[in-house]
Amino acid sequence: MEPGARYGALVADISSQPVLFVTPANYLQVAGAAFEDGFDQLIDLTAVDYLSYPGQRPRPADVVCERFELVVQLINHASRERLGLRVQVPTAEPRVPSLFDLWPGAENLEREVFDMFGIEFVDHPDMSRILMPEDWVGHPLRKDYGVGDIAVQFSLASAPT
């Protein structure tokens, strides 16, 4: 059966791979159905901030585009298939359910997305920063997080005499 009909989600072909477009509301349910179908490994989970993307994104017409898009890739080892999931995450409430209970490998990947984009994963066992220091302010991979804005430490220290 076609993936779109099978999972009840919008489907598109992105670089010769089927991709399902889901909302935060039906994300977990579609992921669960894919898991039951034999997608036994979560291979990658990341996000894109479309804040400064010029023009319209190439997306199926019915998809309501939001600022953040969560990019999930699953793999079915038995049939050697890959399946993409895309979740539109609004700026006002950047919150998505965690995939930890399906694939515990999501733990560090989701922490990285939280660290870099500020997207929160509900029901994640340890929603904390992973690469940046714990007291860091801001989310570096957001498009409005400028490059070169960070003050260099010790730049005013006097040279050794």
Added chain:
Amino acid sequence: MTAQRVMRRGADSAVLRLSETEAALIGGDPSDSGDDERVLLNMGPAHPSTHGVLRLMLEMEGETVLRSKPVIGYLHTGMEKQGEQLSYLQGCTNVTRMDYASPLFSELAFSLTTEKLLGIEVPPRATWIRMLMCELNRISSHLLYLATNGMDLGAVSMLIYGWREREEVLRFFEKVTGLRMNHNYIRPTGVAADLHDGWQGDLRDLLALIKPRLEEYDVLMTGQPIWRTRLQGVGALNAAEALALSASGPLLRSTGYAWDLRRDQPYLAYDEVEFDVIVGTFGDCYDRFAIRLNEIRESIKIVEQIIDRMPKGDYRIQDKKVTPPPRARIDESMEALIHHFKIFTQGYQVPKGEAYVPVESPRGELGVYIVSDGTSKPYRMRVRPPSFINLQTLPHLMRGGLIADGVAIISSVDPILGEVDR
């Protein structure tokens, strides 16, 4: 076979989910009666067995590790953010610095993704040169693993032997690419330069040198009772757990799960060469050691086939919009000068779209995901880092074992911290 062990959330999980602030409070509380034997121990980030700057927060009971937490980020330099500032031409210089033990694989994944977006296909010779260089890089990377793994376990002479052989491979790289590491050799549109005259002879000498040395490693390590006792049954993982934790590469194959992108989702020309996928049985440190040692032998097999079958032709695509013209052409052709100038100042534009291409690096699936907005720089560049993801298995492998085994386990996961932190 179940993955229940790695699905746990609470205090019975192997993962210590404790923030720095909470950890600091535990030691400083004078009212703590200390009625249990557990202590929180810090290991690293500059511990010699952590292969860089990995820090571990360990919950110990005597010498037994209960829960642990890898604390990472010490090498974080924002390379994915940096990737958005660099043109596609410059991109390879950035990604090659992530996994510094196998830099050619990051270059390859980046180049394949860019080429997919551009919709171009490189000439067969470029594909085969890429395959040759990557297999040699797999050999050098696994030799580095054998060396450091030996040292971590007290087989100090192995450090010298592994380094010695790796240096010979790097010498060949230097001859071809000009650099021992961080080559920027594989680029979108092909490779940077053709192989030098007499490369076949150089390679045959190299392989003739390495092959008998692998037999020596067998005598030194594989068959040694001390070596086997030290590794067998230590840090075991089953296939269901490895899959659940998104592990790939030798870590996944050690559990008996035969999955290798070179065979299962072939890229380059891997479907035209003969090789075996090495799998383990018990998923322990010994299997991971044996897999890497035997993967060197398989890579040698592939390299031998490439020497005999290297196609003739161009080593890069001749598309003037994306390939810099030869130096000599710039002196005589105005168009060549313009193309050269445009490519190096502005870069070439890549059509709107997004693509993900994975390759089988020595550590697992290394993929590059690029979103292009039609300009000459990626809008978003993401690297799927196998080391970062494989590191998640560490607390589960270490739970219930001795701290001395922990050293063997870190080494057998073979993380490269440059890639973990990016």
